[in-house]
């Protein structure tokens with residue numbers, strides 16, 4: 075099984091990579107879904123606070139790579155030859171995926187702070203209304219989980235500073251090459 079991981083700062087374009095993968099018929103496993111499943115299993119309402127609390131408890135009980143470990147069976151259950159995993163936040167998680175899946179490739183998405191801030195404002199999701207300071211805080215929180223070190227581990231980097239069409243074309247070509255899929 076080939077597993078492709080995606081890592082990038084907030085609003086760098088990870089969701090667009092997942093969309094391209096789905097278009098190509100590659101199943102996408104979102105690590106946050108594994109957390110939500112645990113929240114449901116604990117009989118708790120699916121709030122942001124409960125997800126954060128359960129994720130924190132999982133890390134305290136099982137270690138920094140806890141979410142990767144609970145995601146592995148979900149990836150395997152797809153039974154697909156190529157799977158994309160979205161939601162990697164730290165280098166411990168990368169190490170766990172690499173150890174478990176010999177054919178693991180990590181794609182890093184790189185976008186500047188200014189570009190990400192502009193795109194967040196344009197995306198307009200309910201949790202997207204951030205000030206510059208708030209995006210800095212979100213960046214710092216993610217870097218605190220080892221996101222910077224995870225990005226350093228990437229096997230290939232894609233810069234997302236141009237148009238969406240340019241980005242998705244580059245992503246599509248890369249996913250086809252990595253997944254052994256004809257374009």
Ligand SMILES: Nc1ncnc2c1ncn2[C@@H]1O[C@H](COP(=O)(O)OP(=O)(O)OP(=O)(O)O)[C@@H](O)[C@H]1O
Pocket residue numbers: 082083084085086087088089090091193194196197234235236237238239241
């Ligand atoms: N090259 C681009 N040109 C224009 N818009 C883009 C480009 N890349 C991404 N976007 C848009 O920017 C926004 C942020 O991208 P996306 O949601 O894929 O980021 P993300 O990394 O998944 O974010 P998060 O960390 O919040 O999950 C989206 O609205 C997306 O459509």
